[in-house]
Amino acid sequence: MDKTSHPYIPTLLDQLNEGEISRRDFLRKSTLLGLSAGAAYAMAGIIDPATQARAGDLPKGGNLRIGMRCMEIKDPHLADFAEKSNVIRQVCEYLTFTDRNNITHPYLLEKWDVSDDLKTWTLHIRKDVKWRDGRALNADDVIWNLKRVSDPKVGSSVFGLFTGYLVEEYDTGEKDDKGNPKKSSRLWSDKAIEKVDDSTVRLNLFSPQIAVAEHLFHYPMFILDPKDNGAFGPSANGTGPFEMVEYTVGKGAKYKARTDYWGGAAHLDTFEFVDLGDNPGAGIAAMASKQVDGLSEADAVQINSMKAFPHVAVHKVETTQTIVMRMHPDVEQFKDKRVRQAMRHALDRDKIIQTVLLGAGTPAEDHHVAPSHPEYAALPKWPRDVEKAKKLMADAGHADGFELDLVTRPDPIWELNTTQAMAEQLKDIGIKANIKSLPSAQYWEVWTSAPFSLTAWGHRPLAIMTLGLAYRSNAAWNESHFSNAEFDKLLTQAEGILDPKERSKVMEKIELIMQDEGPIVQPFWRIFSTVMDKKVQGFELHPSQYIFAKDYAVASA
Amino acid sequence: MAIFVAKRLAMMMLTMVAASFLVFAVCEFTPGSVARKSLGPFATQEQVDFLTKKLKADDPLLVRYGRWAGVLLGIIPDPLQDPSTGLNFKDPRGAQYFGNFGYSTLNKLPVNDVIWSRLGNTAILAGLAFLLIVPLSIVFGILSGLKEGGVLDRLLSVICITFTSIPEFASGVFLVTLFVILWPVLPGTSPLDSEGGWSVPSQLVLPVAVLVIYDFGYVARMIRVSMIGVMEKPYIRTAVLKGMSTRQVVIGHALRNAMIAPFTVLLLQINFLISGVVVTELVFAYPGFGRLLLDASLFGDIATIEAATLITVAIAVTTQFVGDLGYMLLDPRIRLR
């Protein structure tokens, strides 16, 4: 065992050996605390998938084409779709890497150290990383990036993650038009992000946070060359394995492998994204015609169509991607928590999974904590019980039900289908949800203001990440207007507890609050899937929908 | 003639002003502000408010329209490109030049960077379709109009009417099933590069076919009606009774007359094709103007919508103008009046 390793690691190992925590928990915790992934995997007695992928002799050369929407990519720190980040990801990289088992590894970092109180994170930057222009990556580069995403003027979604431990809200002293004090946000201290030396950066938190490493893998958290000043394009400088050769919005992206990549040159010579538009049929047609070698994503229905293609291999990964039907507890119809409970009882989750996902999902429990999350606490299941639900409705004074607009969006189609499936089941308890399907841009405009709506949530390795973003009172993405002081308190508490066993106890309380009076009905956790041509090797589907082309190879025909 | 051209140009300007204003007004209904769209969904409200003020996006509709027009005409610089916005939007052409369509909030690029290549792609698609529609519809129209109610007329009419009744998405679905899935001889999508193993021409076959199927029947019907009218005209009788054969009569006397009325209709198809390709482009993932327009409309990207509107209206008015000129060439009766 490493000398520099965190003092808590032996405890973890004991817990693992006694079966108190799972292998995965152990891996996650130990790596989080700075243990190298290789070592952690070795201690846990399983093979590191990263080394596994590299182990085989993958063929060299060739071109790989993946079908994916190619949207604007002006500012990587502002990327708001996984697709956008995929375009950038081949050129720019993260400090950390969370693998498909939700284990976070150092990446551009050599390693990190965490203080016992989880308030001081020391990031050791790899010394062998070179920008494409030949310059070595240094602490100033990293600090520039971290400070940039912490600037509210930039508008990165990382800002929301940093709020609460690096970023604080403050009163500007000015008044707005209505005379209310104007609030703004900033780094809590000049020392919040501190340069230790040329290759070491220290983060000083004002409150404990265990998910810092995961946050550094949040999709817009790219390390960019400060010289590019946040702009991205074919000429952008990056540390990544590829150089972007060409980019046309709505058409595609082309990359050329860097021979001087610090991590060893990619297997591929060139790599491409091909924009296939919003028509899900186009992806299938392109696969059928072998115009692309794979898709960045294919939903269960698309998979069902393509699994018969002889040249296609299906890839699946369990994720914490989900969709929630959320209610504003401050509107008339949902005021009474019994209505929300009734809605949770009205759902036949298996049926929805069978219908919408063709089975590719696992039932969720309305508290937005997935069984695959390390902090998950198992609770009794809520099977469908229409009678009970109806009674709850009647108790809440809605015996005859009510009618309300339910906001959703038309794409991706599984979201709309889920909406329809859920609305159909809610009919049985008298809730008539009139589906209002708004084009994406308009949907995002009313996203937080519509009283009754469906929202898809992306994969996050830790439940507290989502809970903090979405359900803490006044949180940045609190779309449900949920506000519960006890919940907030428990969540903050959980964020500072390292011991999974201990944290699970707090989590159980949180989950119960969510089930009792939470603002959401959550049907399932989605199994994420896609297709690749069988000639594609080294491909492993990442639950965050991330594409790492450097790991892939194509067998020549 | 000069007066005629001048009048038409004035009318074109007027139409473009009115059309762009109408679109501007319609876009008012879209929820969401330019500031929010420029900054992205995660920008703080504070930042959005700051930019809104900076862009004077709270000004009355007419003032904003005026400002947009000013940017377009190169009278004032594009406010979105002002460094003080912090948006870092930069048009290599500069912030102030004639024909500045502004910055696309959807693509975060100058509209001029995106729209022209898309238009070019669509022009290829529409152009090819047009090149097929013209002869096909003329042949169908003339043949069926030759003898109204005849067997050939009935047959061709049924084909034409049926084809015009098939929406593009339906024929797209049918064709993909047939030629991509069941009998894979053609590519299912058209990204317009040959690296997927299919040549670019092969990628054009299906989209062009879809457009032709939907459109040619309509034009053929127009030509048919015109042809029927012409064939009933006394001068056709004159020609026949001169001792000319049917072939001579059709080619020598009927064809040009029969094309006079449908000529405008035919040209209008350019207009229809340039923008009516939305569905086709979506089905075949064709990187064209129609899809851009659809995306921009859905996103509420006013700069792009306005640019697309002006371009389509300009094309429409220009084709009308060309139509009128062609009309004059075809019909000496209205020459230079």
Place this chain on the structure above:
Amino acid sequence: MTMVAETISTNGERASETPLLAVQDLRIEFRGKAETIVAVPKLSFEVKPGESFGLVGESGCGKSTTAMAIMGYLGATGVVAGGSIRFEGEELVNAPAHKLRAIRGRRIAMVYQDPMSALNPVKTIGAQLAEVPMLHLGASRVEALDRAAAMLKDVRLPDAGDMLKRYPHQLSGGQQQRVVIAMALLGRPSLLLLDEPTTGLDVTVESAVIDLIGELRRRYGTSLLFISHNLGLIAESCDRVGIMYSGELVEEAPTRELFGRPRHPYTQGLIDCIPDIGQGKHSRTLAAIPGHIPLPSERPRGCLFGPRCAGFRAGLCDRPGMSLEPVGERHVVRCVRWPELEVARRELPPLSGESAAPAAAITVSDITKFYHLGYQKTLKANEAVSFEAGKAEIVALVGESGCGKSTLARIVTGLDRATSGEIRMAGENIAAIEASARPKPLLQSIQMVFQNPDSTLNPSHSAGFSIRRSLKKFGIRKGKAAIDQRMRELLEMVRLSPDFAARRPSQLSGGQKQRIAIARAFASDPSLIVADEPVSALDVSVQAAVVTLLLDIQKTRHATMLFISHDLALVRHVADKVVVMYLGKVMEKGTVEEIFGGATHPYTEALISAIRSTKPEGAERKRVTLTGDTPSPVDVPRGCRFASRCHRKLGSICDREPPPIRRMSATHEIACHIPVEALETPRHQDEARDRS
């Protein structure tokens, strides 16, 4: 069957001379989806080499269909169901296409009605003419154009070289018809079919075209088959005439014989229907043939004319299988009672009554109407038109197309407003008040009978609708019952049974529609009726009846009437006073006697001279033939408007200065530079006969 007899009777005399065209027992059917219409049941006639044969009949009698059958061009539904058409001994019925093509345009050529539409609007005259020699005579393009130019000279078109490059719309109607004639003659045909070649042309132009045809025929020795409804034209142009009625030939004879001694009651009736230029208003009533031509599906048994014939004898005239019977040298007639009927020819009673000079009912002074067509373009429809009409008087406005007579009618009725000038009616100036601004009593007092029977009634409403509406709007009667009662009376007045009120206009014949229109005009008890060419679109046999009816009602109602017409013969028959207009200006005005009497304006003289008469001796009248066409009203001559075409033009003064008004009498004025004395010199016409 009588086929044999017929063949002999028409062919018997000069069997040795092979006819150029022999039509025998021709049966033409139109086979529609629903039923078959027999357009021509059985028709036989022939045209001999060098002969000019006229085929006369009213609309729907099958004369044009016959021509088309000869050309083998009956359209999609027309079929020659029986009989034969032999041309120079060759059978044309069911002839193969290539044979027909070799004949068409080469050996048989055709001249059509409405030359404008007969010419391809998008091809130059030269291209269209050159096609004929290129097609039939193997000429090269250059050669063909040379021939075309030569032929254009033959049809007296000036500047043939330039003409070849022009398009049809750049030519006037008369020039277009000359081009069509040239086109027909370019193939050097032995037979020329003329299908109403001058209908639609102005009378003065018609005259020139007919003269040209006669001359060319003599020059080229071409046989003619001349089809027309105009008896006068036929009488003057043909050697032999066949009268057709409802698809049958009812009488055939050499021209002089036929018009001199018509044997068939229909022929007689047709002749009597036509107002004779030689006879004035009060000489005789126009004889109208009662009823209307039967539809092909409603043909009666036996004599087709039976139901309309005064000499109809049941049991005799309704026996089937009537044949053409010889009645004289080369004269055959299809009537079983011809010997008796000839004796019993009607003598037509003279019209009674003279009207005294009445008080003025309407005074038109200096009415000018300009339409501004655009930049410095003004259409001068009327300029300084003045006249007046007395109470119960009939004033005729006469002139060719574009003379502004209809514009004036519209101004009087308020459908348009004058640019300047006054129209006084009951003391008020109504020239600038449009109908919508006119008070109801004024609208009520001026009503109009329109020209086109097909557009005079709203096809969506019943025939009685507008009469009822008029009665109601003007409060002539109150209450539904009273209105219906009055409407029935009005229908009776126009000699229609009351059940016509419920019929749709599409179920009425042209004459019936015009009757309804007359009833509608009189429904409001107007004091002034403006009749704009009320009968020009009707068949001659119907025309007479409608005119007679109109005059009767006008007379009994004491209504003043502005009668607008291009037909001088009719005007002479109808009017008390005549105003002759040309290009928006009044050329001459006076009483009907003065206009048709001694001194007249050269234009009036030309108009009168252009009228063709069936009277054989009429052919000997010396004609005034005008050159050229009426100039465009947008671009009027500076001096006398008529100067460019005048046959009595004095010199440049006519081009320079507007003519002075020559007062010939208190009522007679002529606008002309020719001095009074010169105007009074007797004209070429035999005036003695006029005054009889």
Place this chain on the structure above:
Amino acid sequence: MSALVEQRAMEATAVKATGRARLKWARILRSPTAMVGLFLVGFWVVAAILAPVLPLYSPTEQDVMALADPTPSAAHWLGVDILGRDELSRLIFGARTVLVVAPLSVAVAMIVGITLGMIAGCYGGWIDAVISRLSDIILAFPVLVLYVILIANIGPSIINIVIATTIASAPGIGRITRGLVLGLKEQEYIAAARLRAESTLYIMLVELLPNCRGMLIVDACLRIGYTIITIGILGFLGLGLPPPNPDWGGMVKESTTVLNVWPLMSVLPSIAIVSLVLGFNLLADGLREAWKP
């Protein structure tokens, strides 16, 4: 009379003789084109009207068992859709939507267009100029672009589709009406009406409108067909009527992903659209033929 006119008259008599006294509508019976069109339209209309009483599944009821094999079966004659809903029921209930929305939209567009066209044609002058210019401007927009911009901005709903159709179609209808009115205005019966002090409104409604009827009905049929296609396209673009109400275009969109395994899911609604549009187009064509003057 010219030969051609005479001949035409003869032919017309041959065609029409028996129908002279009968209603214009009766002529449709003799046009096979119109009859086929009428049958297709009638089929959907009857199906749509009877939908609630027919023994059909609910169009939104999801049968998860049927999804195992969504192809036609004894339980679901035409199979089920991607969410296990009965295809037949969705097709028939989908007809209800489209047969309400399309004719309603066209009716509103007709009312607006005819009114504008009548006013422009009757009054002429600057009123005509203003209306015509405005029409030109809207007509210069490609129709689909107009729909997409409008619907994307004001959102998909029946009312908004009606509004969009009205804006897109009214100028065209107005132009046709104006043309007809300009032709009819010079007819003598209009002059006669003016001479008996009829108001302009009366002339428009009683004297002019009935004579435009034929052309306008034909035009309406074509426009209904086109509007059905447009509604389908909007559905396909995801701008259609909101789910779960069956919408033919939306049904195609939903099932394009399963085209190669369960082609019926997209082919059936496509056929439904094509058949209904074809019905209206044939009807229009047949009517035009039957009512040819």
